[in-house]
Amino acid sequence: MYSKILILRFPKNEVHKPIVYHLTKDYDLVFNILNAAILPRKEGVAVLEVSGSKKNFKEGIKFLKAQGVKVQNASQEIKRNKRKCTDCGACTAVCPTGALAVQRPEMKVIFDQKKCSICELCVPACPPRAMEVLPTHQAFFE
Ligand code: SF4
Numbered sequence: 630m631y632s633k634i635l636i637l638r639f640p641k642n643e644v645h646k647p648i649v650y651h652l653t654k655d656y657d658l659v660f661n662i663l664n665a666a667i668l669p670r671k672e673g674v675a676v677l678e679v680s681g682s683k684k685n686f687k688e689g690i691k692f693l694k695a696q697g698v699k700v701q702n703a704s705q706e707i708k709r710n711k712r713k714c715t716d717c718g719a720c721t722a723v724c725p726t727g728a729l730a731v732q733r734p735e736m737k738v739i740f741d742q743k744k745c746s747i748c749e750l751c752v753p754a755c756p757p758r759a760m761e762v763l764p765t766h767q768a769f770f771e
């Protein structure tokens with residue numbers, strides 16, 4: 630069983646649609662709403678604990694994103710420890726989202742955290758273990 634706490638941000642025209650219900654109906658995922666709110670700009674934010682098989686979890690997240698929902702992992706994030714990084718580039722070969730990329734002509738490895746899907750593939754691929762999984766301290770509702 631795979632389980633994560635997610636922050637979902639719904640665009641204002643999608644707030645009243647039963648998008649989350651499809652996680653159970655179509656992807657056999659169990660969810661528990663920990664918090665939910667409509668922000669002043671009318672976009673919706675919900676914090677959910679979602680559980681199920683890893684495959685269904687990935688498919689469910691893909692579905693949410695296709696509906697325009699921004700999905701964030703509430704419990705952990707990936708950081709690069711710049712003191713340990715040697716710019717070897719090994720992580721860029723495994724990163725599926727382009728969050729890690731070689732900047733030319735400097736040949737420096739850049740990390741764009743906004744593109745990171747927290748798949749953790751870069752963690753074991755990094756020889757000096759510069760990519761670290763850390764608990765996130767982000768506030769749920771800004
Ligand atoms: S966790 Fe995944 S998406 Fe994020 S930087 Fe590492 S390989 Fe790329």
Ligand code: SF4
Nearest residue numbers: 714715717718720755
């Ligand atoms: S694999 Fe590690 S050391 Fe190499 S560029 Fe990526 S983060 Fe830096």
